Amino acid sequence: MNPRSISMPLSSLLRNGACLAISCVLFLPMAEANHQGHERHGGAVRHEVIGEGTPISGASFRVFLGAGKATGGVALEAGQAEAAVRTVVDTVTLLLARRQDFPRFDESLKKDALQQVIIEPTVVNQEGKAFPFLVVRTTQPGRVNLLISASHLTEQGYLNRPDLLAPVLAREFQWVVSKADTAQKPKTLSMERDLAGAPIRTDQDISSLTADERVRLLQSLFETYLRTVDEQKSLEGQPHYEIGTSTLVPPTQPDSTMKWYDIRVREALQMIVREPSFLERTPKAVRSLLNGKVWNVAFVKVEQRDWATRTRVLPEEKAVSVGAGAQRIQPAAVLINTYRTAAPEDPFYPDSRGLPMGALSVDQLARVIALEIQHNITKKSMSGHVAQDALTAPK
Known part of the structure; x- marks a missing residue:
């Protein structure tokens, strides 16, 4: 079959409402519960797709049109649907x-991690928030679905x-690889x-304080509340960078790199x-x-991710009471991926000057951390991939 063709013309499928409702809708599992080892997901919901999908020469997965469940069953117009499928294929x-040139994409193919690509009119997560792309686990261990928003493709000028x-699509495969991984995750200390x-x-109060x-105040928080080391000790036994270069220096002790970056983070925060x-x-x-x-x-060292920094906010049910007034807070962890470089869309991209995060000087690191917090302390609060990770992460 030609990669650009499907078993029936898309326009015919979309015009034939009865066919869509009765015989041309397949049901693919979409993850909703936690992954239980190699057992099936409990409480999984169905993701409706149209037809048999479009095959791609050299790939094990097909590209499907979603039935528009997130938009109340409103499907795409025939022209937009055909253009979206053709563009993705x-x-x-x-x-x-x-x-x-795309190692995450290559890795996902070798692992056969992607089960389906599904183009929806709009893609939303389980909280109802819209996203351009979303990777969701399936009932099959080690396999995921990639959801693509047709409206995003249109708005951003990606059609054709x-x-x-x-x-842009290649970057999503870091999530395909990561979410398909069923290996035991390290325990958080x-x-x-x-x-x-x-x-x-x-x-x-903060606005009225002097610099000193x-x-x-920050130093007091270091002693009681604010931590500057990785809870999973991912840098244990790892090398560190010489400042301003890509030269890696072997550790003299198992924890020497952890201490090296602990000091640098504290200097940057001050x-x-x-x-x-x-x-x-x-x-x-x-x-x-x-x-x-x-x-x-x-x-941190997070090999499965290509991001340079990430802000992770605890969900509401894990909020903590802090201070003498027992203020309820959903605290955030700001993670710096030591061996990664910034992407052009990162707000601190010019400051990093192409260096790995672990090679930045203290003043560069301070600007990176400040911009990450400034832009993402609220945006990254349990949204998008972060929310889906929490909802469907392996135990």
Whole structure:
């Protein structure tokens, strides 16, 4: 079969409402519950697709049209549907031809991790928030589905432009690989914190503090609440970078790299709360470090992810009571992926100058952390892939 064809013309499928309702809808599982080893997901819901899908030469998965469940059953118009399928098929074909340039895509093919690509009018997560792409686990261990929003393809000018869509779609395969991974995840080590004794301050109080007072407050939080090491000790036994270079230095002790980056993070955080320029340009970062919203800033090694930084906020049900007033907070962890470089869309891309995160100077690192917090302390609160990870992560 030609990669651009399907078993029936899309226009015919979309015009034939009875066919869609009765005989042309397949049901594919969409993950909703936690993955239980090699058992099936409990309480999985069905994801409705149209027809038999479009095959792609060289790939084990097909491209399907979704039945528009998220939009109340409103399907795509025939022209838009055909263009979306053709664009995605051509984009995957382009990635296949250059798979050596896209290691995550190549890895997903070798692991047969992707079960289906499903194009929906709009893609929403289980909280109802819309996203351009979403990777969801299936009832089959080690396999996932990739959902693509047709409205996003249209709005961003990707229709009939596989050359533009290719690098964007390729980045989604880090999530395909990661979410398909059924290996045992490392256990998080508990970090002791004096929640009741943490001297967090209100935003109004913080605005009236001098630079020296902000630094002293931060140091008190280091002692009680704010941690600057990786809870999973992912840097144990790993090398560190010489500042300003890509040269890796072997560790002298198993924990020497952890201590190296612990010191650098603390120096960067002190710079953020001390220097007036940060209070002026990234005030949310300064406040979040002193009001309890951030309780962990650390370098990590996360090989399964291509991001340079990530902000992870605890869900509401895991909120903690902090300070003498027992203020309820959903604290965030700001993670810096030591061996990754910034992407052009990262707000701190110019500051990193193409260096790996672990090679940044203290002032560069301070700007990276401040911009990450400023832009993402609320945006990344249990949304998108972060929410789906929490909902469907292997135990």
